[in-house]
Amino acid sequence: MFDASKIKNQKVLEFIQDRINLLQPKDIVLIDGSEEIYKALTDEAIASGEMIKLNEKTYPGCLLHRTRPNDVARVEARTFICSRKEEDAGPTNNWMDPKEMYAKLNGILDGAYKGRTMYIIPFSMGPVGGPISKVGIEITDSIYVVLNMRIMTRVGMNVLEALGDSNDFVRGTHAKCDVDPEQRYITQFPEDNTIISVNSAYGGNVLLGKKCFALRIASYQGKNEMWQAEHMLILGIERPGKPIVYMCAAFPSACGKTNLAMLIPPKSFQEKGYKVYTVGDDIAWIKKGPDGRLYAINPENGFFGVAPGTNSHSNYNALMSTKKNAIFTNVALNPETKEVWWEALEKDAPDKKKPSFLIDWTGKDWTPDMVDAEGKPVKAAHPNSRFTAPAINCPCISPEFENGAGVPISAFIFGGRRPTTVPLVYQAKSWENGVFIGSIMGSETTAAATGAVGVVRRDPMAMRPFCGYHMGDYFQHWLDIGKTVDLDKQPKFFNVNWFRTDAEGNFIWPGFGDNMRVLDWMLKRIDGEVDAVETPIGFVPKADDIDLTGLDFSKETLKDILKVDNAAWKVEAEGIKEFYKSFGNKLPKSLADQADELLAKVSK
Ligand code: GTP
Ligand code: SPV
Numbered sequence: 249m250f251d252a253s254k255i256k257n258q259k260v261l262e263f264i265q266d267r268i269n270l271l272q273p274k275d276i277v278l279i280d281g282s283e284e285i286y287k288a289l290t291d292e293a294i295a296s297g298e299m300i301k302l303n304e305k306t307y308p309g310c311l312l313h314r315t316r317p318n319d320v321a322r323v324e325a326r327t328f329i330c331s332r333k334e335e336d337a338g339p340t341n342n343w344m345d346p347k348e349m350y351a352k353l354n355g356i357l358d359g360a361y362k363g364r365t366m367y368i369i370p371f372s373m374g375p376v377g378g379p380i381s382k383v384g385i386e387i388t389d390s391i392y393v394v395l396n397m398r399i400m401t402r403v404g405m406n407v408l409e410a411l412g413d414s415n416d417f418v419r420g421t422h423a424k425c426d427v428d429p430e431q432r433y434i435t436q437f438p439e440d441n442t443i444i445s446v447n448s449a450y451g452g453n454v455l456l457g458k459k460c461f462a463l464r465i466a467s468y469q470g471k472n473e474m475w476q477a478e479h480m481l482i483l484g485i486e487r488p489g490k491p492i493v494y495m496c497a498a499f500p501s502a503c504g505k506t507n508l509a510m511l512i513p514p515k516s517f518q519e520k521g522y523k524v525y526t527v528g529d530d531i532a533w534i535k536k537g538p539d540g541r542l543y544a545i546n547p548e549n550g551f552f553g554v555a556p557g558t559n560s561h562s563n564y565n566a567l568m569s570t571k572k573n574a575i576f577t578n579v580a581l582n583p584e585t586k587e588v589w590w591e592a593l594e595k596d597a598p599d600k601k602k603p604s605f606l607i608d609w610t611g612k613d614w615t616p617d618m619v620d621a622e623g624k625p626v627k628a629a630h631p632n633s634r635f636t637a638p639a640i641n642c643p644c645i646s647p648e649f650e651n652g653a654g655v656p657i658s659a660f661i662f663g664g665r666r667p668t669t670v671p672l673v674y675q676a677k678s679w680e681n682g683v684f685i686g687s688i689m690g691s692e693t694t695a696a697a698t699g700a701v702g703v704v705r706r707d708p709m710a711m712r713p714f715c716g717y718h719m720g721d722y723f724q725h726w727l728d729i730g731k732t733v734d735l736d737k738q739p740k741f742f743n744v745n746w747f748r749t750d751a752e753g754n755f756i757w758p759g760f761g762d763n764m765r766v767l768d769w770m771l772k773r774i775d776g777e778v779d780a781v782e783t784p785i786g787f788v789p790k791a792d793d794i795d796l797t798g799l800d801f802s803k804e805t806l807k808d809i810l811k812v813d814n815a816a817w818k819v820e821a822e823g824i825k826e827f828y829k830s831f832g833n834k835l836p837k838s839l840a841d842q843a844d845e846l847l848a849k850v851s852k
């Protein structure tokens with residue numbers, strides 16, 4: 249039973265008491281981080297059928313969970329930024345007046361835990377007590393949430409100790425309710441440090457430390473406190489005889505962050521001594537350090553990664569991370585072996601065949617020959633099925649992972665899924681130009697959010713669904729941060745596109761581990777070892793400067809995907825100007841000028 253005397257912070261106690269009054273739980277459990285509580289909750293979830301225990305030998309400590317078919321991804325249409333002024337949410341967010349939203353939510357939350365148990369999760373984003381870290385309390389009625397938060401964040405009494413008497417903690421409330429999609433709300437109240445999520449029980453909607461706190465609320469805090477919360481992976485690359493260089497990369501959801509963060513260099517690079525270290529795969533908190541450089545931490549403690557497509561060839565390190573103490577959401581199950589399966593995992597099996605029988609992600613029987621009404625193969629795992637894996641499981645986790653002061657950043661990389669127009673890689677001319685390049689990012693939509701898939705939309709810095717305030721102010725914040733960093737200490741900016749397709753729709757660039765070849769060019773640019781070709785959009789590599797050793801890929805094709813096609817960029821620049829209009833007078837002048845300049849250059 250809940251012992252309130254364990255909590256000394258009056259503000260935390262007030263928050264909890266207020267939630268108890270509203271939600272009216274049957275029982276209350278404080279998640280103190282002890283093994284006993286996790287064991288008891290795991291046993292309870294297995295007994296009730298909420299979780300399925302996997303093969304104790306091949307997947308020790310691992311569980312499978314299935315969500316409702318109506319609850320399988322983030323729901324952007326039902327995600328709200330409830331700032332006091334509508335203008336502060338900006339054109340890229342849904343907004344509702346906080347008073348109105350609180351009233352609506354309080355109606356939904358009133359007695360929502362009747363007959364249920366309330367779990368109180370004190371968690372830290374970033375190493376507990378670290379200089380960039382922040383604390384949250386999530387209230388939930390879901391064991392799935394508790395067990396996932398244990399992996400994704402640092403949970404326990406030491407978090408409350410680190411918080412001390414401070415009022416600087418995020419107040420998170422989650423209630424499953426009836427998982428009714430019509431009553432689903434994922435709401436952020438940035439001015440109140442408050443998150444409320446109702447009627448969902450899926451990953452990013454309910455693990456409130458992740459997108460809701462570490463991006464939406466934190467981006468707002470970062471603007472006020474002169475730091476940044478970004479949808480970025482963090483990786484370190486070692487070249488023989490040189491210090492490790494750290495880079496952050498922002499790609500929209502399901503566009504390759506986890507893959508790039510854990511990349512295995514091609515054989516020829518390994519032989520030369522190249523090594524990659526993962527610091528983070530989804531979110532970076534970035535702040536200026538005492539030496540004037542920008543430092544990044546990964547506020548998370550685990551990976552909530554896309555399962556389909558993950559195999560030992562595409563992402564060995566991610567796959568290894570899922571082999572113990574992991575939770576799988578909406579993947580398929582082999583009922584005989586009690587092992588999990590998803591599309592493209594068969595590439596690991598010796599006979600390269602799909603299993604002949606599975607239980608699919610909805611709990612139904614599945615065979616490889618099944619087709620849907622349109623004659624397309626029925627997928628065994630949901631396209632947005634995920635694994636939750638402890639970061640310490642990752643074979644290439646960085647020794648700096650627990651360093652609360654972060655790692656120094658030498659490059660920011662932007663990128664998205666663009667079948668045409670955008671070259672494999674190009675470099676910005678300056679910080680301002682880098683911010684411009686990030687602001688004009690576009691990408692085809694994916695299964696990570698509900699809605700149409702494969703439509704190109706503008707997604708500035710991959711933050712469109714995650715920026716907790718006006719996107720125009722966010723651009724200005726990027727420009728302001730740049731002014732605080734000395735020129736010689738500024739990271740370089742790059743843009744990449746792994747997703748150019750040929751006439752048949754096949755990806756041209758091999759991607760995955762071979763992306764090392766592009767990162768290598770960036771390292772050489774950072775160290776001033778190679779020059780580049782100036783184009784209207786920025787600096788593009790000379791084809792000879794991308795090391796293709798050991799790869800069956802022609803220099804002609806490489807030249808093709810490095811080309812800047814002025815006609816295509818004219819259409820692009822016009823689209824950018826159109827998109828920019830939505831920001832009205834909040835669009836920084838320097839960005840408007842750069843859009844004009846780009847259009848003028850490519851129109852010549
Ligand atoms: P979120 O967790 O939603 O933020 O996604 P993410 O950005 O971490 O994406 P992830 O690395 O999980 O990759 C998503 C999908 O993109 C997977 O199906 C990958 O197989 C595919 N992918 C990743 N990298 C590459 C690449 O270099 N080339 C190609 N063609 N596909 C890639
Ligand atoms: C994303 O969609 O960018 C994710 C998955 O990382 S979720 O946590 O569901 O947002």
Ligand code: MN
Pocket residue numbers: 479500501502530
């Ligand atoms: Mn993400």
